[in-house]
Amino acid sequence: MRRHSGQPFKKFRNSLLSRYLGIIGFALVFIPILIPVSFLASWGVNRAFFPASVPDKTEVVRSYGSGLQLENAWHNAASSLSGKTPEEINERLRALKQDYPDASMFWVDAEGLTRLQLPEQSGLPSKWTPEDAVAYMKHAVDSDPFTVVAFIGGKSQAAGQGFMVFELPRKNMKPLTGGREGDYRFYGFFIFLMFSFFILISYLFFRDIRKRLLRLESGMTRTGPNGLPVRVPLGRPDEIGRLEQAFNHMVDELDDSRRREHEEEELRKSLISNLSHDLRTPLTVLGGQLYSFRKEPLSDQGQQALALMETKINDLSGLIDHLLSYNLLASGRYAMNLEDRDMLRVVRVSAAAWYPLWEKAGIEADIDLPEDPLIWHIDEQGFRRVLDNLFQNLVRHAGSGGYVGISIEQRHRKTALVIADRGPGLGSLSPAKGAGLGLQIVDLLLREMELVRETVSYPEGGTRVYIYPLQ
Amino acid sequence: MIPGKNILYIEDDPEIGEWVSRDLKERGYSVTWLTSGERAIEEAASCNLAILDVMLPGLDGFTVGQRLKKQYPGLPILMLSARTSIDDKLQGLQFADDYLTKPFHPDELAARAEVLLRRSGPPSAEPLELRHLLVYEKENIIKNRETGEEIMLTGKQFHIFQYLLRHLGQIMTKEQIYEAVWGEPYLDGDKTLMVHIRHMREKLERDPAAPEIIETIRGIGYRVRA
Structure with a gap:
């Protein structure tokens, strides 16, 4: 059990799921980091490629603090002038001008008269109406110079002493932050870059899966010279890797099974060969002894008995052959080599081999085959065997008819090979009648070649065997 | 021995x-x-x-x-x-x-x-007797025993006859003869072979209409009987 305890984790660690979760997790964890990193990158790029313009060295720009500081300072100064005489106010403004030499300042008394201006400004009304005050305030909001208006003697409400105004060019103010304008102009670009990176990683992840699946599919459909699928190369040990392993395992099993089948086939063939040898050897000895007898002086009865024994030896030999062939065929161990062949050519060669025997048996051969080839998908040896068995049957059981006809005819709209005889027909009892093993072999062989045998026997005698393709 | x-x-x-x-x-x-x-x-x-x-x-x-x-x-x-x-x-x-x-x-x-x-084996010095013919395999000579005349066959005719003699007594199909002599697949060679056999019979047979040497096996091929 301990051996397997680490396996589920290892399996998960190697899985596609864990890799995908890794990508998602990395993306989620990275988002909080992504924003400051983008800011930082943007700032860095801006600093590196867009350095700040160097100020004119002859020009001295003084800074007086932030807007808030200036506002507070001005309001405090205004409050401190509560109840002061105009001269004291003038004095105070002059003192303040000393502190803010770049600033302009003036004050307006309770009657709306413009009093001290430091420096003198054109465009200011000498007598302020409420409209002038509003227009001035409206103009001053968020404009350059930075403007602060404070009621003299009060922080936020009029104390009846008028108001005093402070104007300072914004360049003399301290900015609210220490950064420069434009430091963050690349922020969006870097965010886009980071997200593009995640999209690319995801795309590569799925592209890799797709590629491996397609490779596996092509491997599964490819067959080797033995007709079986070929092994696929193994990739990473994830889900697809395990599928590849399983597929290779299946190919190995198939290969093993094919090999076992082949071995079994060879074993059976070898057994049959040995059996055939063991059965035929004593028959040969027997035949040899009988042949020796022929040289001895024998009575007619003795000669007849000898001839009968020789015939029976031949029959027995044929029967052994049939029995062993039937065994191979019935067990599906007969290796067929189906090819497109000129069937008529095979028939002619077979008939040529049988012709001398027919002549000897007094059988007239009427062979009427067309010259044009007739191509059938057959195993040549198997088809020769079919013809041999049929011709052998004809000689044994229908030899008395003294006729064999081989021709081509249309049968059920198919071109059929016809082997005809004028023997007593199927219903009659033949002295050489056996278990019909020869015909069973014929049928098994024809079935393997997708051919059909049809036998028509006539009551007046004669049989016609038709052989034609099933399709 | x-x-x-x-x-x-x-x-x-x-x-x-x-x-x-x-x-x-x-x-x-x-x-x-x-x-x-x-x-x-x-x-x-x-x-x-x-x-x-x-x-x-x-x-x-x-x-x-x-x-x-x-x-x-x-x-x-x-x-x-x-x-x-x-x-x-x-x-x-x-x-x-x-x-x-x-x-x-x-x-x-x-x-x-x-x-x-x-x-x-090497061609026999003894002539092969085929009815009225004497075939000297070694010398590639065919003689009419009755007239004593030598029978002259063309190259192809001699090849066909030689092939049939090598398979004396066996029936050879037209395809087998054609492919052995011409060395090409038998497609429409039937007429060519038939023409050659006819000419051979005119030279070899006593009566070409009733051949005794080259026998036609109808539907199959030809045979030279021993």
């Missing part, structure tokens, strides 16, 4: 071996009978034909046959076996010239042995 008639016979079964070698000797052959393939190579040096059983102790007949063929490519080999499967026959015929299955008739064995010896 009759020159050209020496047979090496390898058979492990004593009864079959004794019977076959006795029968072959009675037919005029000189037989060297071995019960295994051990000394086959040495013994085959003086033989004109090897007859081999397949299932032998030690080296099997196929291996012995292959070694013999490698050592003596011109030596004809006849496999004589009780193994009848097509696989065995095909395996044997990869190197052997003939394959005969047991049980067999000694006449058939002798006939096949004779064909192999004639095919592989």
Whole structure:
């Protein structure tokens, strides 16, 4: 059990799921980091490629603090002038001008008269109406110079002493932050870059899966010279890797099974060969002894008995052959080599081999085959065997008819090979009648070649065997 | 020992071996009978034909046959076996010239042995008598015994006749003759062969309308009877 305890984790660690979760997790964890990193990158790029313009060295720009500081300072100064005489106010403004030499300042008394201006400004009304005050305030909001208006003697409400105004060019103010304008102009670009990176990683992840699946599919459909699928190369040990392993395992099993089948086939063939040898050897000895007898002086009865024994030896030999062939065929161990062949050519060669025997048996051969080839998908040896068995049957059981006809005819709209005889027909009892093993072999062989045998026997005698393709 | 008639016979079964070698000797052959393939190579040096059983102790007949063929490519080999499967026959015929299955008739064995010896041996100085013809195989001469005249055949006609003589008594299909003589696949060669046979008959036969030498086997091919 301990051996397997680490396996589920290892399996998960190697899985596609864990890799995908890794990508998602990395993306989620990275988002909080992504924003400051983008800011930082943007700032860095801006600093590196867009350095700040160097100020004119002859020009001295003084800074007086932030807007808030200036506002507070001005309001405090205004409050401190509560109840002061105009001269004291003038004095105070002059003192303040000393502190803010770049600033302009003036004050307006309770009657709306413009009093001290430091420096003198054109465009200011000498007598302020409420409209002038509003227009001035409206103009001053968020404009350059930075403007602060404070009621003299009060922080936020009029104390009846008028108001005093402070104007300072914004360049003399301290900015609210220490950064420069434009430091963050690349922020969006870097965010886009980071997200593009995640999209690319995801795309590569799925592209890799797709590629491996397609490779596996092509491997599964490819067959080797033995007709079986070929092994696929193994990739990473994830889900697809395990599928590849399983597929290779299946190919190995198939290969093993094919090999076992082949071995079994060879074993059976070898057994049959040995059996055939063991059965035929004593028959040969027997035949040899009988042949020796022929040289001895024998009575007619003795000669007849000898001839009968020789015939029976031949029959027995044929029967052994049939029995062993039937065994191979019935067990599906007969290796067929189906090819497109000129069937008529095979028939002619077979008939040529049988012709001398027919002549000897007094059988007239009427062979009427067309010259044009007739191509059938057959195993040549198997088809020769079919013809041999049929011709052998004809000689044994229908030899008395003294006729064999081989021709081509249309049968059920198919071109059929016809082997005809004028023997007593199927219903009659033949002295050489056996278990019909020869015909069973014929049928098994024809079935393997997708051919059909049809036998028509006539009551007046004669049989016609038709052989034609099933399709 | 009759020159050209020496047979090496390898058979492990004593009864079959004794019977076959006795029968072959009675037919005029000189037989060297071995019960295994051990000394086959040495013994085959003086033989004109090897007859081999397949299932032998030690080296099997196929291996012995292959070694013999490698050592003596011109030596004809006849496999004589009780193994009848097509696989065995095909395996044997990869190197052997003939394959005969047991049980067999000694006449058939002798006939096949004779064909192999004639095919592989030098042409006989004695003329072959074919009815009214005398065929001098060595000199490639055909004479009419009755008139004493020499019969002149064209190259192709002679090849066809020679092929039929090599398979004396056997029926050869038109395809077999055409492909052996012309060396091309038989497609529409029927008319060509027929024309050649007709011209040959005009020269060879007493009565070309009733041929005695080249026999037509209707629907199959031709045969020259022994």
